[in-house]
Amino acid sequence: MKSELVTNIAIAEDHNVFRKILADALQYSDNNFDVVFHVGNGLDLINEIRKNKIDLVIIDLNMPIMSGDEAIDIILSEFPNIKIIILSFHNDIDLICDYFTKGVNSFLPKECDIEDLIDAIYSVMNIGYYINENFNLPFRKMIQQNKFDKSKNEKIVLSEREIEIIKLTCLELCSKEISERLFISIRTVENYRHRIGKKLGINNSIGLVLYALFNGIVQISSSGKIVSD
Numbered sequence: 001m002k003s004e005l006v007t008n009i010a011i012a013e014d015h016n017v018f019r020k021i022l023a024d025a026l027q028y029s030d031n032n033f034d035v036v037f038h039v040g041n042g043l044d045l046i047n048e049i050r051k052n053k054i055d056l057v058i059i060d061l062n063m064p065i066m067s068g069d070e071a072i073d074i075i076l077s078e079f080p081n082i083k084i085i086i087l088s089f090h091n092d093i094d095l096i097c098d099y100f101t102k103g104v105n106s107f108l109p110k111e112c113d114i115e116d117l118i119d120a121i122y123s124v125m126n127i128g129y130y131i132n133e134n135f136n137l138p139f140r141k142m143i144q145q146n147k148f149d150k151s152k153n154e155k156i157v158l159s160e161r162e163i164e165i166i167k168l169t170c171l172e173l174c175s176k177e178i179s180e181r182l183f184i185s186i187r188t189v190e191n192y193r194h195r196i197g198k199k200l201g202i203n204n205s206i207g208l209v210l211y212a213l214f215n216g217i218v219q220i221s222s223s224g225k226i227v228s229d
Helices: 016-027 042-049 068-078 093-102 114-127 133-144 160-170 175-182 186-200 205-214
Strands: 007-012 033-039 056-059 083-088 106-109
Touching: 007 016, 007 042, 007 114, 016 033, 016 114, 033 042, 042 056, 042 068, 056 068, 056 114, 068 083, 068 093, 083 114, 093 106, 093 205, 106 114, 160 175, 160 186, 160 205, 175 186, 186 205
Parallel strands: 007 033, 007 056, 056 083, 083 106
Antiparallel strands: none
16 A cells, blocks of 8 residues: 655665665655665664654664664663564574564565565565565464463453454455444544553554454454454
């Protein structure tokens, strides 16, 4: 889903050639992307974020001076509105699970196509997360291994309307689309979303998706898509 709004992007990657090629590919693509800066380590990333308006960060994990992991913790703490896409050679399932539970919005392999990265940027900016077939196994493993502490949610009671809102949010519908589907106002949808977040202790879309998956509100199809009955 493309947007007319410009997305201000920062890239943190220590391989200079790869970083510059990636920056040019996004900057000069037929999309509303502005690569505000690109840097080679996490410390420079944080320093530049503090001086620039950034909507989304594309970040590697292994970098000198300050690692991507350290930088991500700072971003999540100090700049919670900035979306994060990890672009990494790491493919350890437990590692991916840990980053999703932290609040990272997407995790892509470095060998992914530029089109997949562009899709991820649009999805993350529009609905807060990006899921493709690469996430099918990690999500299933999280559910099977009880990766999340379900006990803290056992006493939470959700209304039928709240469950409807959760399902439609997980199906990538925006507030306007949900309001049209349920014949309620956009403000009412936003109020429900805020109430659900406070009730579940969840403040981002990926956290809501993980909660819904773990509690059987939605499922993942064999192709990696979120579905509901």
